[in-house]
Amino acid sequence: MNVGTLNRPILLVEDNLADVDLTLRAFARRQLANPVQVARDGEEAVDWIPRWEAGETLPLLILLDLKLPRIDGLEVLARLKSHSLTRKIPVVVLTTSEEDKDIESAYSLGANSYILKPVDFVKFVDVAAQVEMYWCMVNTPPR
Numbered sequence: 070m071n072v073g074t075l076n077r078p079i080l081l082v083e084d085n086l087a088d089v090d091l092t093l094r095a096f097a098r099r100q101l102a103n104p105v106q107v108a109r110d111g112e113e114a115v116d117w118i119p120r121w122e123a124g125e126t127l128p129l130l131i132l133l134d135l136k137l138p139r140i141d142g143l144e145v146l147a148r149l150k151s152h153s154l155t156r157k158i159p160v161v162v163l164t165t166s167e168e169d170k171d172i173e174s175a176y177s178l179g180a181n182s183y184i185l186k187p188v189d190f191v192k193f194v195d196v197a198a199q200v201e202m203y204w205c206m207v208n209t210p211p212r
Contacts, residue, residue: 077129078104079205082114082145083163084137091190092132092163095197103129103205111140115148118155128158130204133180135164135171143174150179157211159204163196 079101083089089107096105106128108114114133121127131149135142142162149155159181164171167185175183184200187193 076103077126077210078106080106080108080114080117080128080131082108082111082131082133082137082142084110084134088134088186091193092197095190095194096201098194099198099201101197101201101205111137111142111145114145115140118148118152121154127154129210130200131158131160132163132200133160134186135162135166135175143171143178146175146178146180159208159210161200161204163200 079096081089081092083092089109093105093107106117108117114131114137117125133142133146137145140148142164146160146162149158149160156179160179161182161184162175162180163184163186165186166172172183184196187196
């Protein structure tokens with residue numbers, strides 16, 4: 070594990086309570102050491118920006134669904150990547166959308182990865198393991 074990454078949280082931006090539960094259970098099964106914070110819609114996600122400006126610990130990674138109420142995921146991504154404090158935080162889009170326009174838009178706005186959400190729990194645990202392995206253990210984030 071990289072120095073300084075263990076205590077940094079992962080921000081999960083997801084409105085579907087079943088998917089929140091599935092993600093948290095998958096990370097728990099993997100015994101993920103990083104705390105997971107949850108924003109249940111796009112507005113809650115962008116509301117984190119002033120909190121980070123005030124000194125709360127920046128997340129190591131943001132897992133972002135695209136289909137969100139109040140502010141959609143692409144707009145959240147645009148706001149995160151246009152802000153000087155948050156633009157370097159890796160954002161992994163974790164969504165059910167296979168639409169080419171969503172994939173293109175996400176990468177154009179600065180997404181670091183685009184993963185299709187598996188519906189099967191075992192496959193979801195595999196995805197969680199891969200996310201954890203790469204983004205929490207292999208990748209070296211900016212400080």
